[in-house]
Structures are given as C-alpha cells and as structure tokens.
Amino acid sequence: MVWNKEETNSRSEMKALQLCRLQETVSYVYERNPHYRKKLDELDIKPRHIQSLDDIKRLPFTTKQDIRDNYPFKLFTASQEEIVEYHATSGTTGKPVVVGYTRQDLENWKEVMARAFTAAGITSKDIVQNIYGYGLFTGGIGAHYGAIRVGAGVIPISGGNTQKQLMLLEDFGSTALTSTPSFLMHLHEVGEEQGIDFHKLNLRVGVLGAEPWSEAMRQQIQDKFAIKACDIYGLSEIIGPGVAFECHELQQGLHINEDFFYPEIIDPQTCEVLPEGEEGELVFTTITNQGQPLLRFRTRDITSLHYGTCICGRTLVKMQRVTGRSDDMLIIRGVNVFPSQIESVILKREGVSPHYMVIVERKGAMDSLRVKVEVTEEFMIKAAADILKGDEFDILEDVSAVRSKKRNLQNDIKDVIGISVEVHLVPPNSIQRSEGKAKRIEDRRGE
Numbered sequence: 001m002v003w004n005k006e007e008t009n010s011r012s013e014m015k016a017l018q019l020c021r022l023q024e025t026v027s028y029v030y031e032r033n034p035h036y037r038k039k040l041d042e043l044d045i046k047p048r049h050i051q052s053l054d055d056i057k058r059l060p061f062t063t064k065q066d067i068r069d070n071y072p073f074k075l076f077t078a079s080q081e082e083i084v085e086y087h088a089t090s091g092t093t094g095k096p097v098v099v100g101y102t103r104q105d106l107e108n109w110k111e112v113m114a115r116a117f118t119a120a121g122i123t124s125k126d127i128v129q130n131i132y133g134y135g136l137f138t139g140g141i142g143a144h145y146g147a148i149r150v151g152a153g154v155i156p157i158s159g160g161n162t163q164k165q166l167m168l169l170e171d172f173g174s175t176a177l178t179s180t181p182s183f184l185m186h187l188h189e190v191g192e193e194q195g196i197d198f199h200k201l202n203l204r205v206g207v208l209g210a211e212p213w214s215e216a217m218r219q220q221i222q223d224k225f226a227i228k229a230c231d232i233y234g235l236s237e238i239i240g241p242g243v244a245f246e247c248h249e250l251q252q253g254l255h256i257n258e259d260f261f262y263p264e265i266i267d268p269q270t271c272e273v274l275p276e277g278e279e280g281e282l283v284f285t286t287i288t289n290q291g292q293p294l295l296r297f298r299t300r301d302i303t304s305l306h307y308g309t310c311i312c313g314r315t316l317v318k319m320q321r322v323t324g325r326s327d328d329m330l331i332i333r334g335v336n337v338f339p340s341q342i343e344s345v346i347l348k349r350e351g352v353s354p355h356y357m358v359i360v361e362r363k364g365a366m367d368s369l370r371v372k373v374e375v376t377e378e379f380m381i382k383a384a385a386d387i388l389k390g391d392e393f394d395i396l397e398d399v400s401a402v403r404s405k406k407r408n409l410q411n412d413i414k415d416v417i418g419i420s421v422e423v424h425l426v427p428p429n430s431i432q433r434s435e436g437k438a439k440r441i442e443d444r445r446g447e
C-alpha cells in the first residue's frame, strides 16, 4: 500500500514535478536569502537559467559549515513570523546546526513520515511506541507527526527509560516501535534478563534508523523481537526522519521522497556527479522546503542510487542503506574502514554480542585498530566464569576458548576490511549503552 499517488509516478511525471519545484525553489531563495543571492550572483546564475533538471549541476553546494557560519537563522528563507518550529542537531563541537519549519514544512514532514510508516505496514490499527528522543532532535517529533497522520496511536515515551519502555511494551501492547537499532538491542538485553518473552508481545514492526546498521543487525533484531524491521533515513538539515524509507515488502534499499528532496551522488573528492549505481556522497536539494531550503546539501553519507519499479509498486528512486558517513570513515594505513563492516563480522559469530567499540591508536608512525567486543553471558560462563576477576579477558589468554574466539574474530575482520586488528574480548555489559545513537569509534590518534 502507498500513502500518496506521487510515490508511483512515472519517471516523466516525477521529473516534470521536480523541475517545476526546483525552479520555484531557486527563485524563492534568490529573492529571499542574501547568502544564496550572493552565491548565485558570484556564479552568474539567475533563476531563469534553470531550464532542466540537469541544470542543477550549475548550482553551488551547501555544507554543514555554511549552515554553522550562518548560525542561528541567517540561512532561513522564511520570516520569523512564518517559522512555527525549530530543531537543532546535537553538535559535538561548537554551535549546533539549526533548522526552522514553516506550517507548510510541517505538513510536508507529516506526509513523508506517513509514507514511511505506511511502507512499513503501519496503519490506524497500530500502537506506536516512539522511542526516538523528543526535543531538539528531529527523531521523536518527526515520528510523532507521522504516526498521527496515518491514524496510529502514538506513545510519546521518548528515548532511554528502559524499565518503563519494557513495562509499556507489555501493558499497552505496542505493535510498532520506532528507535535506533542500537537501543533496541539494549532493550532486548535488559528485557531478557528480566524474563520477558519478546515473542509473546504484540509487537510486529519496527521503523529503525538515525544511525548506520548492518543487514546482520537487522536479522538479529527481527529474530529477537519477532518483528519486521524497516530502515528509515533522514537528517535534520533536510527535514529530519522521513527523507527515505524501506518498504516491508522488499526491505532492500530505501525509497527517497524525491518529490520533496532531489538526490544526487557525487565523488566526494572531485564533486563530479556520478551515474546511477555508483557509490559516492549523497547530496540533496530540498525542492519544497520554505523555512530553510538547501541547495545541493552535502550529507557526507555514502550510498548509491537505483531507479526502477519496486515490487511494492513505488517508483521512488532507491538509495542503498547508508553504511557510514564519509567523516565516520576511518583511514587506517591507507585503507578505508567503516565500523559497520566490523559489525557485520561480529554479528555473524556466536558467543559475542553486538556491543562493540572501535579504537584507533597511533603506535609510532603506524595507525592501529583495536576492537573491543563483549562476549555473551553463556560464553563467559562456559569459558571462564569462575576465574574472571579483572575487567578484561586478557588475563584469560591461556583459556583456549577465549584464545580461539579472539583469533577467529581477528581473522574474519581482516578478511572483510583488509587490515589486521587486535580484538579484545570484554565481559557482558562493560561497553556503555547509548540511549540514542550509538558511539562506536574512539579515535585516540590526536592524543
């Protein structure tokens, strides 16, 4: 089932709609925003020069830095009276990135989120336990709007609060969950310890995203919770969650709401636009936003685009799941490494849990990778429960089960990423759990 008929537009209908909206957007920002007017004037581009979708290549890129430089509101294109909601990203350094929405922007957000929920199979019959954080983060409110638009009952519990989450799952009989995948793993772990049988709950679907997760992680979540887990992608700068979503029919690639957000893939080094199917950095031009429209915003996310008609009936272009951000990408001795590659190995192995941390260090002139992975309770009991005293398994080096587990993991990871790593097996629950997005990398090279 689709939510809007535009999701099944023919390619020519979609292109016509996109061109019309792109032209309106370029005129709109040129007339209303000094930053864009200056940039377009410098390139000698006037709105009337945008005659075809291909002309988008003439437009300047926008980066996170441009938004920061215009902090807080200088990139807004609507007046303060027209802005009805503000959000911001939790910038780790310096000022956050701010976004403003007009009433119409909120309407569009509800629509794209309703599409995502519908694609996951959520209807007015569902009770959605919304675990994304409410507040400046776009996850909670965005999912909230979408759930209401499809008529589902939303439980605005927000992130964290593991005990209450478990209680409501049982007592309210939630049928759908919205959460980061890493938090769901944590929820399952705690619930299992308390004897909850997740297969007996009413849950049937999860709409999960806000961070990279692997196919192996999806399989685990689906098995542990007995649900269908669909990916949802988005970023605050563009609208929040709902930029792209997976359908439950295929669960392969995310349909982009391309009548709202026009996608391109570029080579992050040369900025050249890449053809369909090639992997590169995802770039979006918002073609309906009024509060803070962005021309060719560089997301830093790495993916590829694929056109065609999906078995669900949608013709919206698909993007491959995002395996990592180009700024999450580690370059270790010249090799590009994403934490998600390591995750896919860990998840395939028995005896270890999906809680891990990748630590990068510099030893002399050489970068080295260390991967801390938690073993499962069962493994620990079997291997060495009675002699474990320290907080790392290294003292158990002479326990052969530990030694061989470590060696196997090291070999498997090396096979996938192409460089050797040192694996540290650590006891269950020793790696910090996140309430929202998981932090997987600790880069100590600057220390």
Ligand code: DLL
Pocket: 089, 090, 132, 138, 139, 140, 208, 209, 210, 211, 212, 213, 231, 232, 233, 234, 235, 236, 237, 240, 241, 242, 299, 301, 321, 322, 323, 324, 325
């Ligand atoms: O994470 C919006 C969101 C909320 C998306 C809830 C999905 C669900 P930001 O905090 O601005 O916004 O972070 C955006 O998170 O550029 C990606 O790097 C990453 N990201 C988001 N969704 C996915 C996903 C929200 N499904 C940044 N897979 C993006 C991989 C994702 N990475």
